[in-house]
Amino acid sequence: MNTSKCIPKWIMDNYYPKFKAVGIRQGWWNSSGPIVAGVSGGPDSVALLWLLVNLWRGKVIVAHFEHGIRGEDSLEDAAFVRGLATELRCPFLMESVPVPKCRQRGESVEEAARRLRYAFLEQAREKYGASCIAVGHHKDDLVETVLFNVIRGTGIRGVRGIPEKRGYIVRPLIEFFRSEIIELLKGLEMAWREDSTNIDIDYTRNKIRLQLIPLLESEYNPKIKEHIASLSRQACDITDRLERDASSINEVLRRNPLPYAMATWDRKILQSVNLPPHLLAECIRKQQRDLGLTTLSGNRTELLVGLIRERLNWRFQWEKRIEVCADRDFISWVDWDIETRSPSVSIDLRSQPSGELFWNGWEFHWNMSDRTDMPKFGMYQCCVFMCDEMDHSLEIVSVKEAHRLIDDFFDPVPWWSKQVWPIFILSCKMWWIPLYGGSCKVRDADRSLKRVRIKAEYKKSERM
Incomplete structure (x- = not known):
């Protein structure tokens, strides 16, 4: 004073x-x-x-x-x-x-x-x-x-x-x-x-x-x-409590964002908690505020709540290039600022046994060396073997394109990202999808003494 x-x-x-x-x-x-x-x-x-x-x-x-x-x-x-x-x-x-x-x-x-x-x-x-x-x-x-x-x-x-x-x-x-x-x-x-x-x-x-x-x-x-x-004061008390509840619930629903996603919810957890519509709407608003998105109207919020509760695979346009996309496992907020026509890349491992490449937001490193262990397929790296009679080309294509190249191919990638998600293919007999694993259809007796180790890291700043 x-x-x-x-x-x-x-x-x-x-x-x-x-x-x-x-x-x-x-x-x-x-x-x-x-x-x-x-x-x-x-x-x-x-x-x-x-x-x-x-x-x-x-x-x-x-x-x-x-x-x-x-x-x-x-x-x-x-x-x-x-x-x-x-x-x-x-x-x-x-x-x-x-x-x-x-x-x-x-x-x-x-x-x-x-x-x-x-x-x-x-x-x-x-x-x-x-x-x-x-x-x-x-x-x-x-x-x-x-x-x-x-x-x-x-x-x-x-x-x-x-x-x-x-x-x-x-x-x-x-x-x-x-x-x-x-x-x-x-x-x-x-x-x-x-x-x-x-x-x-x-x-x-x-x-x-x-x-x-x-x-x-x-x-x-x-x-x-x-x-x-x-x-108004009563409404403030109610909405403050809703915001606190939504913040706690979103912490449980949130998982590390999938590549190309701004935020990702675990849909199985969401189904298990069985939120009432008004609380689910508040969780959506909390996610909107966290991402700095424009506010949805009441009608559009109700529409999104209905999709989450009643539909399996769907997409919802939030604003311009921002969409909410869902499949059986995930609900993701996606910013489509990427090149949706993913280029196919072919690498001749005999002339280029090691190197690095940027592809639709991913950074890849590979090197060929002597075989020391069995095939391994991890989330961010894999180790595959070369076959003497195999074509020594490592193909990098989108998962969507892989369905045309590989027979009886099933992939777990969310439907909305298949056209931009990478898969590595060796002669259509071995393939690996970052984050999801891979498959090897080559007999051990047919494998050579050479292996290829591949590492992948998603970097949004390097999007094409």
Whole structure:
């Protein structure tokens, strides 16, 4: 707390206890490092900045993102925030970005502004070694977000509204209503900036704030906002518990990712635990967050849950080149950034008795030497023998192509990766599939005194 000047008693009575309690709950109140405050110049962020500077003991960095959306008004916002930072003796950091020109495909101006703003705030946090980033969302924002999600269609996660903490982002005003914030600023005789777009009812969120909530308060329940906020807290408790359960379950389901897969689940274990649909959906969401994938809609999540529970072999497109593929044993998240037409390679072992090769993400090493032991087929290496009458060519082809070359050939490779998974073949009498083993159809009496040792290692960075 700033002890260099007297804080009004009405602030100590009505704001300090709640502000401190939120800070302790969110984990920043007793932090020794600085905090980056995202300040737009609106009443919420101005109040946030004043409370942090005067009621918290640490250093506050003011970060302002000038988005260029509102022309001259945006520049005036920036000048106002700079002056406020100077007045409160806080370091000031600003970034100006022409947001409309920086949109990604399918991204709205609002979405682009949010993405770029949070990227800027994270850069500021890293620059100053701050413990967290404080933004000005309050309880009215929480209520509006819950109603917005319900109107457009949501599940229990959407009823959470705005999380009070996510990663380095904290929301110290989440327990304060907008009316309390305005009352604080008026009591302090502090100015703030108004965004004219906040009263445009062409935006759904503004319509909820200016029309729907007042209607609910006047016609149905004057405490509707408090009840919705309470519902949000209950939803947070439920989803937090679901997330913990999903995290534990995914640890059990997870196995080392198969080649070409970002993540792999053991399907037999999944079947043995017999998860209810809602918990299986949460496990899928946890995997999505771990992989940094886009969030599936509720309908598409239900579709994927149905495939996992009811179908054997299937594929599901998550986004662009990302698919979820399943067979009897595994469910894998696959990023198809590989060459799906695998080249066939033929190596003459007499002229090239040793060497290395990169093939669709695999690194292979082979060498021919005198025979010292029996044939062996391991997961990552094998040892096969040469026959005097055999063709001394080592063929590397895809498992799919091998079905054309080898009679009565059965392979255990997942169906979705057969066209990119390698197999080593010697005269169609001996073959080896990395991770799965091989077969030898040569009699011991027909084997020569030469052997070929092959090692294989999957390296995603070497994909063709």
